[in-house]
Amino acid sequence: MDALSVPRLKPRAGVRKNPYPKSPSRPLEQIARIGIHTSRSKSLENSAEIAHALGANAFQIFSSSPRMWRASPPDPADVQRFLAARQKYGLAPLAIHVNYLINLATLDPVIREKSIVAFRGELDRAQMVRADYLVLHPGNYKGQSLEEGIAALVLGLAEAALGFSAPGLTVLLENTVGCGSQIGSRFEELRAIRDLAARETALPLAYCLDTCHLFAAGFDIARPKGLDATVSSIESTLGLDGVRMIHANDSKGPLGSRLDRHANIGEGHIGEDGFRGILAHPALRHKPFILETPVDEEGDDRRNVDALKRLWRA
Ligand SMILES: [Zn+2]
Numbered sequence: 092m093d094a095l096s097v098p099r100l101k102p103r104a105g106v107r108k109n110p111y112p113k114s115p116s117r118p119l120e121q122i123a124r125i126g127i128h129t130s131r132s133k134s135l136e137n138s139a140e141i142a143h144a145l146g147a148n149a150f151q152i153f154s155s156s157p158r159m160w161r162a163s164p165p166d167p168a169d170v171q172r173f174l175a176a177r178q179k180y181g182l183a184p185l186a187i188h189v190n191y192l193i194n195l196a197t198l199d200p201v202i203r204e205k206s207i208v209a210f211r212g213e214l215d216r217a218q219m220v221r222a223d224y225l226v227l228h229p230g231n232y233k234g235q236s237l238e239e240g241i242a243a244l245v246l247g248l249a250e251a252a253l254g255f256s257a258p259g260l261t262v263l264l265e266n267t268v269g270c271g272s273q274i275g276s277r278f279e280e281l282r283a284i285r286d287l288a289a290r291e292t293a294l295p296l297a298y299c300l301d302t303c304h305l306f307a308a309g310f311d312i313a314r315p316k317g318l319d320a321t322v323s324s325i326e327s328t329l330g331l332d333g334v335r336m337i338h339a340n341d342s343k344g345p346l347g348s349r350l351d352r353h354a355n356i357g358e359g360h361i362g363e364d365g366f367r368g369i370l371a372h373p374a375l376r377h378k379p380f381i382l383e384t385p386v387d388e389e390g391d392d393r394r395n396v397d398a399l400k401r402l403w404r405a
């Protein structure tokens with residue numbers, strides 16, 4: 092696939108020259124990081140309790156209602172209990188998934204303004220709860236070219252992050268199924284966003300890859316050959332170190348279907364064998380795996396955590 096040509100934006104003073112400062116090589120963790128998205132509807136503290144009770148050692152939450160623009164800051168006492176629970180159970184990393192309404196790539200000025208304000212709220216809340224990652228969908232470029240959409244997204248990110256700094260927090264761009272004018276189903280698009288963003292903002296950006304989205308976008312990670320080919324393109328386009336987290340979801344839609352429908356591990360088109368291969372792959376094995384699987388029946392969360400652990404060991 093051709094590299095994308097993104098418009099050259101005028102860099103502001105103080106922008107780093109090298110978009111990829113070499114990070115010190117981190118030792119691979121000796122134990123698996125298996126996590127799950129949990130509900131914080133009762134309290135933040137409760138979301139950590141649930142993750143631990145399910146047998147997870149990493150987790151993801153929403154920091155506010157995912158389908159509403161309005162959000163309020165977390166209760167400081169709850170945050171303290173949350174931090175204590177995370178420490179007690181050794182829950183790391185913590186990811187926050189951004190609200191579904193946010194579309195920083197949009198042409199619509201009203202939605203764009205709301206998205207920038209809402210994304211700043213996401214950054215601020217992620218900092219308050221000491222999240223490691225903030226996971227963002229690149230958005231939808233409807234009515235523009237893909238390149239214009241990417242430029243709009245990056246400028247929106249930069250505007251939202253003006254004056255923001257939180258050491259330890261990295262924004263992760265999540266790959267998508269590429270339905271309609273969704274940005275981010277190709278690795279070249281994610282890379283173009285990160286490159287352009289490095290010129291516009293000091294906000295650190297990396298990637299989160301979702302297995303269901305990869306499969307539905309046409310990457311055959313369910314079979315060894317397709318998995319190896321996918322990992323090679325990840326290495327050459329994104330860089331392995333740039334992938335900080337994996338969303339582990341089976342896919343209800345077949346290969347290349349562009350359907351974003353998550354299935355329980357082993358119950359979709361990726362299947363148990365597919366996940367065994369993914370979890371055993373030396374390039375992926377030591378990444379944190381976070382489940383975002385449906386609860387069709389009671390106990391599904393627990394079964395999915397157990398399945399990932401069992402397949403990781405296999
Ligand atoms: Zn997502």
Ligand SMILES: [Zn+2]
Nearest residue numbers: 265301338383
């Ligand atoms: Zn996901």
